[in-house]
Amino acid sequence: MIAREAVISGQVSMAKLARVVDLLADSSGHAWVELAFAKDDEQRWLISGNVSAECAVFCQRCLKAMPLQIEQEFHLALVSSDGVDLPEPLEPCLLRNDSINLHALVEDEMLLALPMISMHPEHCNTHQPQAVETTENRDTRRPFADLADMLNRR
Ligand SMILES: [Zn+2]
Known part of the structure; x- marks a missing residue:
């Protein structure tokens, strides 16, 4: 060759x-x-x-x-x-x-x-969406929890 x-x-x-x-x-x-x-x-x-x-x-x-x-x-x-x-x-x-x-x-x-x-x-893509999801959940749940507390108080 x-x-x-x-x-x-x-x-x-x-x-x-x-x-x-x-x-x-x-x-x-x-x-x-x-x-x-x-x-x-x-x-x-x-x-x-x-x-x-x-x-x-x-x-x-x-x-x-x-x-x-x-x-x-x-x-x-x-x-x-x-x-x-x-x-x-x-x-x-x-x-x-x-x-x-x-x-x-x-x-x-x-x-x-x-x-x-x-x-x-x-970033590892598999980890990133999970992290975003948990912070979103925290942010959205808290206002509603506060609202429920306020309504209960009235
Ligand atoms: Zn990875």
């Missing part, structure tokens, strides 16, 4: 990306993957591409599922050992037994794109 400078793209079932699905609230759907294989002037083997997916994670505050858009671009150089110096923006991708598992590569990139802690921005 490197020699042919192949470009492949397509969708991968989320269920097949086991290490990613473990961290999601929903295992349905697909990830869109595009991979381009090439060799650079330094004879480095390169895989660049991107992965995107619309998935759902658990909010760490209210524990409800929330949507999360994953969008990750990467530029990898295949290396046979750790500690190889690479110019920007290349990141090392370790070859194991002279082969590479593309599923594992996509999983790794998606894991990098997941936030450490997922939370609804600003």
